[in-house]
Amino acid sequence: MNSFDKLPFEFYNRKVTSVAKSLLGKTFVRKNCNEILCGKIVEVEAYDGKSDEASHSYNGATKRNQVMFGKAGHLYVYFTYGMHFCANVVTGKENYGAAILIRAIEPLGGIDILSQNRFGKKNISGKELLNLCSGPAKICQAFQITRGSNGANLCGDDIFILDSPSVSNNKIISTARIGIKKSIDLPWRYYIKDNPYVSKK
DNA sequence: CCACGGATTGGCT
DNA sequence: GCCAATCCGTGGA
Numbered sequence: 001m002n003s004f005d006k007l008p009f010e011f012y013n014r015k016v017t018s019v020a021k022s023l024l025g026k027t028f029v030r031k032n033c034n035e036i037l038c039g040k041i042v043e044v045e046a047y048d049g050k051s052d053e054a055s056h057s058y059n060g061a062t063k064r065n066q067v068m069f070g071k072a073g074h075l076y077v078y079f080t081y082g083m084h085f086c087a088n089v090v091t092g093k094e095n096y097g098a099a100i101l102i103r104a105i106e107p108l109g110g111i112d113i114l115s116q117n118r119f120g121k122k123n124i125s126g127k128e129l130l131n132l133c134s135g136p137a138k139i140c141q142a143f144q145i146t147r148g149s150n151g152a153n154l155c156g157d158d159i160f161i162l163d164s165p166s167v168s169n170n171k172i173i174s175t176a177r178i179g180i181k182k183s184i185d186l187p188w189r190y191y192i193k194d195n196p197y198v199s200k201k
Numbered sequence: 202c203c204a205c206g207g208a209t210t211g212g213c214t
Numbered sequence: 215g216c217c218a219a220t221c222c223g224t225g226g227a
Contacts, residue, residue: 047219063212082209083221135220177219207221208220210218212217
């Protein structure tokens with residue numbers, strides 16, 4: 001696999017924590033209305049189908065979470081807190097129910113449009129740039145990912161992830177996940193050390 | 202800097 | 215009816 005090729009199905013069809021760590025540094029891309037929006041994935045969280053009470057899939061498939069039980073390499077988008085969307089990458093075997101929440105992205109391309117979507121203006125300050133995609137719902141707002149993207153195939157042409165140089169293990173920080181109340185002991189949040197675009201130290 | 206609470210829909214018990 | 219894999223503004227130290 002060459003750098004900057006689209007990540008194939010086999011990349012996603014592995015254990016969720018392995019995929020989560022190897023997603024760091026990869027390039028998330030959205031093609032939309034002839035515009036290309038992209039950025040580097042700098043923070044993720046793994047949610048496992050088994051023995052992870054915090055996972056949406058823990059209690060089995062429902063109408064809402066069915067994409068998590070589908071094939072790996074698809075996007076699971078959910079709506080929460082009455083106003084936010086969050087995007088996840090489905091991993092592992094079909095019917096298993098694992099996914100990775102994309103928590104932070106370092107903006108690289110289409111920054112004017114990302115800014116317009118998030119802040120309603122093109123010219124933003126350095127502080128606003130750091131705040132552009134530093135959170136799962138911020139990413140969805142900037143990249144305009146809503147329920148219409150739920151179930152999107154990441155091996156397709158709309159939303160996909162490009163292979164990019166891997167992040168070495170000594171640059172990957174592992175911590176407890178954020179904003180959950182169950183299984184808070186699992187250290188399945190991963191982010192790139194010293195990257196200023198992560199949501200929280 | 203930190204802590205807290207409000208916004209606001211929909212999924213599931 | 216309860217409360218959520220969040221974000222933002224406010225108010226105090």
